[in-house]
Amino acid sequence: MADAEAAKPKSGGARQCSVCNQKRAALKRPKTLQQICRDCFYSAFEEEVHNVIVGNQLFKRGERIAIGASGGKDSTVLAYVLSELNRRHNYGLDLFLLSVDEGITGYRDDSLETVQRNKIQYGLPLKVVSYKELYGWTMDEIVKMIGLKNNCTFCGVFRRQALDRGAAMLQVDKLATGHNADDVAETVLLNILRGDIARLSRCTSIVTGEDGPIPRCIYSPNAYRGFAREFIKDLERIRPRAILDIIKSGENFRISASTKMPEQGTCERCGYISSQKWCKACVLLEGLNQGLPKLGIGRTRGLNNDHKMDATQTSGSKPCGTLDF
Numbered sequence: 001m002a003d004a005e006a007a008k009p010k011s012g013g014a015r016q017c018s019v020c021n022q023k024r025a026a027l028k029r030p031k032t033l034q035q036i037c038r039d040c041f042y043s044a045f046e047e048e049v050h051n052v053i054v055g056n057q058l059f060k061r062g063e064r065i066a067i068g069a070s071g072g073k074d075s076t077v078l079a080y081v082l083s084e085l086n087r088r089h090n091y092g093l094d095l096f097l098l099s100v101d102e103g104i105t106g107y108r109d110d111s112l113e114t115v116q117r118n119k120i121q122y123g124l125p126l127k128v129v130s131y132k133e134l135y136g137w138t139m140d141e142i143v144k145m146i147g148l149k150n151n152c153t154f155c156g157v158f159r160r161q162a163l164d165r166g167a168a169m170l171q172v173d174k175l176a177t178g179h180n181a182d183d184v185a186e187t188v189l190l191n192i193l194r195g196d197i198a199r200l201s202r203c204t205s206i207v208t209g210e211d212g213p214i215p216r217c218i219y220s221p222n223a224y225r226g227f228a229r230e231f232i233k234d235l236e237r238i239r240p241r242a243i244l245d246i247i248k249s250g251e252n253f254r255i256s257a258s259t260k261m262p263e264q265g266t267c268e269r270c271g272y273i274s275s276q277k278w279c280k281a282c283v284l285l286e287g288l289n290q291g292l293p294k295l296g297i298g299r300t301r302g303l304n305n306d307h308k309m310d311a312t313q314t315s316g317s318k319p320c321g322t323l324d325f
């Protein structure tokens with residue numbers, strides 16, 4: 001996606017596609033610097049995704065795969081490309097669309113309509129799980145209680161767990177989520193800026209147990225991530241490959257053996273993966289239910305006080321707009 005956005009042809013530069021030599025080039029790919037037409041870009045993109053899937057042995061024949069479907073552009077592309085490649089190359093996968101309804105009036109209800117269309121277009125079964133059914137709260141209700149300032153923490157933590165819970169209900173083997181190059185580069189940069197070594201080492205992994213790129217949250221357009229995004233876009237204007245190079249730096253990052261990393265366990269309350277006594281979602285939920293919504297926000301207060309802080313938890317007090325996969 002960074003490809004397409006970064007490389008709109010300059011005015012007057014109506015060149016021919018350097019692949020088919022027939023149609024007009026629609027974009028210049030930062031990755032290859034090729035001027036390429038729309039159709040050739042689609043073919044190249046789909047072929048590259050196929051090569052990544054095969055090269056990394058992402059799936060096994062017969063596996064059940066949930067596609068995190070938000071109705072946004074990335075997951076819509078993901079749903080299209082996975083269903084298309086599954087059919088074209090006969091991967092033998094059972095694909096499902098999985099949507100989380102956070103209960104944000106005027107936002108998710110609209111995008112869920114897109115997902116309903118994807119369901120019909122690609123002929124994939126759809127499962128929708130909602131914050132209301134899982135946690136007893138919609139995001140609108142949470143915002144009413146906590147205000148706009150810290151609500152992204154709730155949104156991000158709950159969404160990640162809701163996707164995992166939905167995946168468990170569907171009894172899938174894997175969950176696929178969509179992340180474009182810009183988002184991954186932002187995440188690498190953010191983790192460097194925060195000194196979050198644990199996340200930095202995982203955020204470019206193609207397969208993660210439970211961690212990965214930290215997507216943005218719609219309630220916080222001016223959060224720290226926004227500044228990282230602006231910075232990356234400025235770099236991209238000067239040098240379009242900058243985004244891919246930042247990702248490459250993240251991929252090549254290695255932690256020294258002497259660095260202490262957080263230990264993963266399970267939440268004593270709900271059994272979800274956690275490096276603390278209670279997982280972040282349970283701490284936040286407890287705060288909401290007790291009428292103390294700030295309980296799980298911040299570094300020092302909360303229900304996990306008796307446990308030592310670690311790299312993961314330190315980022316628990318991170319600014320709005322982060323979501324861990």
Ligand SMILES: Nc1ncnc2c1ncn2[C@@H]1O[C@H](COP(=O)(O)OP(=O)(O)OP(=O)(O)O)[C@@H](O)[C@H]1O
Nearest residue numbers: 068069070072073074075098099100177178215216
């Ligand atoms: N509400 C949701 N329901 C299901 N999957 C989701 C939801 N929100 C995010 N995801 C998954 O996480 C990925 C990254 O989410 P993020 O919030 O960064 O959105 P994004 O980069 O705008 O992607 P998209 O364009 O697909 O919304 C999405 O592509 C999707 O696979």
